[in-house]
Amino acid sequence: xxxxxxxxxxxxxxxxxxxxxxxxxxxxxxxxxxxxxxxxxxxxxxxxxxxxxxxxxxxxxxxxxxxxxxxxxxxxxxxxxxxxxxxxxxxxxxxxxxxxxxxxxxxxxxxxxxxxxxxxxxxxxxxxxxxxxxxxxxxxxxxxxxxxxxxxxxxxxxxxxxxxxxxxxxxxxxxxxxxxxxxxxxxxxxxxxxxxxxxxxxxxxxxxxxxxxxxxxxxxxxxxxxxxxxxxxxxxxxxxxxxxxxxxxxxxxxxxxxxxxxxxxxxxxxxxxxxxxxxxxxxxxxxxxxxxxxxxxxxxxxxxxxxxxxxxxxxxxxxxxxxxxxxxxxxxxxxxxxxxxxxxxxxxxxxxxxxxxxxxxxxxxxxxxxxxxxxxxxxxxxxxxxxxxxxxxxxxxxxxxxxxxxxxxxxxxxxxxxxxxxxxxxxxxxxxxxxxxxxxxxxxxxxxxxxxxxxxxxxxxxxxxxxxxxxxxxxxxxxxxxxxxxxxxxxxxxxxxxxxxxxxxxxxxxxxxxxxxxxxxxxxxxxxxxxxxxxxxxxxxxxxxxxxxxxxx
RNA sequence: GCGCCCGUAGCUCAACGGACAGAGCACCAGACUUCGGAUCUGGGGGUUGCGGGUUCGAAUCCUGCCGGGCGCGCCA
Numbered sequence: 001x002x003x004x005x006x007x008x009x010x011x012x013x014x015x016x017x018x019x020x021x022x023x024x025x026x027x028x029x030x031x032x033x034x035x036x037x038x039x040x041x042x043x044x045x046x047x048x049x050x051x052x053x054x055x056x057x058x059x060x061x062x063x064x065x066x067x068x069x070x071x072x073x074x075x076x077x078x079x080x081x082x083x084x085x086x087x088x089x090x091x092x093x094x095x096x097x098x099x100x101x102x103x104x105x106x107x108x109x110x111x112x113x114x115x116x117x118x119x120x121x122x123x124x125x126x127x128x129x130x131x132x133x134x135x136x137x138x139x140x141x142x143x144x145x146x147x148x149x150x151x152x153x154x155x156x157x158x159x160x161x162x163x164x165x166x167x168x169x170x171x172x173x174x175x176x177x178x179x180x181x182x183x184x185x186x187x188x189x190x191x192x193x194x195x196x197x198x199x200x201x202x203x204x205x206x207x208x209x210x211x212x213x214x215x216x217x218x219x220x221x222x223x224x225x226x227x228x229x230x231x232x233x234x235x236x237x238x239x240x241x242x243x244x245x246x247x248x249x250x251x252x253x254x255x256x257x258x259x260x261x262x263x264x265x266x267x268x269x270x271x272x273x274x275x276x277x278x279x280x281x282x283x284x285x286x287x288x289x290x291x292x293x294x295x296x297x298x299x300x301x302x303x304x305x306x307x308x309x310x311x312x313x314x315x316x317x318x319x320x321x322x323x324x325x326x327x328x329x330x331x332x333x334x335x336x337x338x339x340x341x342x343x344x345x346x347x348x349x350x351x352x353x354x355x356x357x358x359x360x361x362x363x364x365x366x367x368x369x370x371x372x373x374x375x376x377x378x379x380x381x382x383x384x385x386x387x388x389x390x391x392x393x394x395x396x397x398x399x400x401x402x403x404x405x406x407x408x409x410x411x412x413x414x415x416x417x418x419x420x421x422x423x424x425x426x427x428x429x430x431x432x433x434x435x436x437x438x439x440x441x442x443x444x445x446x447x448x449x450x451x452x453x454x455x456x457x458x459x460x461x462x463x464x465x466x467x468x469x470x471x472x473x474x475x476x477x478x479x480x481x482x483x484x485x486x487x488x489x490x491x492x493x494x495x496x497x498x499x500x501x502x503x504x505x506x507x508x509x510x511x512x513x514x515x516x517x518x519x520x521x522x523x524x525x526x527x528x529x530x531x532x533x534x535x536x537x538x539x540x541x542x543x544x545x546x547x548x549x550x551x552x553x
Numbered sequence: 554g555c556g557c558c559c560g561u562a563g564c565u566c567a568a569c570g571g572a573c574a575g576a577g578c579a580c581c582a583g584a585c586u587u588c589g590g591a592u593c594u595g596g597g598g599g600u601u602g603c604g605g606g607u608u609c610g611a612a613u614c615c616u617g618c619c620g621g622g623c624g625c626g627c628c629a
């Protein structure tokens with residue numbers, strides 16, 4: 001971003017000079033091969049269409065009209081008509097000094113300054129513990145929120161839940177059944193009830209608090225069972241999320257949409273637009289008018305289907321004035337969210353402010369075999385079990401490693417490795433290593449200078465590292481714009497890689513001159529900042545030292 | 554049957570429509586008596602599922618097949 005914005009005006013100027021201004025937007029890319037320079041533009045190739053002339057010829061003309069300042073950057077024509085730019089080593093060392101002066105704020109961007117964003121994620125109903133899919137959703141949503149925060153947005157993290165529907169009634173009945181069974185009664189377990197062991201835990205809690213006073217099956221006693229179950233599940237969910245470093249700002253209760261009359265208002269608005277009709281005693285929404293299927297909004301029993309409050313919820317979020325609304329949802333919501341957004345748009349709202357991030361499912365594997373059940377509990381893996389076994393850093397990183405749109409294979413065996421195989425440690429190790437160098441320096445009584453001249457950093461490894469560090473803001477912005485955290489994870493791997501390579505090539509404490517040592521300190525410091533900031537966005541700790549687990553061979 | 558996602562090295566995955574399709578793991582061969590070897594350097598490995606199309610250029614866009622996943626309820 002820094003480098004692109006530096007070159008852009010010059011390229012624009014050259015385009016004007018050859019009479020091609022406004023025909024194409026100058027865009028840049030980082031060539032794969034180093035021989036192709038540091039940055040390249042394909043404007044000439046794109047212009048070939050408009051000007052009906054060979055691209056290479058256009059590139060030559062552009063080059064002739066390019067008025068680059070001084071010798072810090074050079075350009076050449078290559079290949080089919082690429083314009084390749086190369087920055088001088090001095091240019092890079094100066095840029096390093098510039099980003100070093102930004103300190104811990106390096107990477108923060110003003111893209112969303114003054115704007116408000118709402119990110120909704122997890123949103124599991126309080127009927128039981130969180131599972132793997134929730135974990136991916138949680139890690140994604142939280143990281144997207146972090147990304148937007150770093151881009152300058154004022155971010156609200158929101159959790160939408162329903163504690164009023166059938167699911168909750170079933171939870172209450174399941175708990176009550178277990179409670180009665182604990183009392184020794186022959187009490188039937190509800191069909192399709194929740195079979196998890198945690199229901200027993202809640203029942204025991206009920207027994208502790210109420211003794212046998214709930215024995216008589218009444219509405220009130222069932223309500224108590226349900227309420228206790230809800231409280232317990234919600235507390236457990238929040239605890240699990242806290243272990244992952246997640247805390248929401250707003251817990252939005254679906255039921256409040258009914259209480260506040262928002263659902264009724266939506267129905268009225270839909271009716272006015274003649275989008276509702278009755279059939280078989282139910283109230284339908286005519287989505288077929290927008291190329292979709294009609295759906296029931298109010299059942300013949302008088303209850304709303306989940307789509308109804310969902311529509312009201314999205315309208316409510318829009319009315320709260322957010323510039324950007326992000327829904328993080330599992331792949332099973334693909335069809336329904338489209339319905340909801342279609343309805344919201346039909347009501348005249350600007351749904352372009354709503355971005356839906358759909359993520360595919362997670363499969364747990366071990367040694368290439370799919371794992372369905374936890375060995376310990378015999379039930380399907382809960383997020384808690386995963387966190388306990390692997391720790392939050394590994395869990396978050398694995399959930400963030402892949403693009404949301406792809407199926408995620410979570411390799412338990414690899415995740416358990418406390419070794420070089422585990423990609424998380426590769427990043428954390430680079431950070432710990434830098435911290436270790438600074439510890440060493442302190443021990444040896446070396447105080448490094450904040451203002452050291454960086455001009456001597458001419459080694460290829462040093463230059464390569466600087467080049468990577470300069471890309472941080474751009475890569476962060478891209479991850480935020482596309483809602484794809486794995487881009488940042490991949491970038492950090494590149495940073496760590498370049499640093500490790502530099503570390504092997506160039507000694508810091510054993511540098512040839514004082515000047516060189518201090519310059520390398522600055523380089524290491526910026527690297528540490530980038531790693532720390534990047535890991536923070538991913539919600540992963542940046543340890544100052546790492547203890548290797550005792551080898552158990 | 555319809556909708557969405559995916560198909561790239563032995564495995565897991567990258568690659569704003571750009572130049573010779575790249576990483577990690579696995580496999581093979583190497584590297585500091587000095588800053589942490591959880592590191593680094595090198596090597597072999599590919600008809601990008603298959604066929605058409607769009608264009609200066611396609612793993613990427615369109616289209617038809619094949620294969621896998623997920624949805625398609627007056628459940629959420």
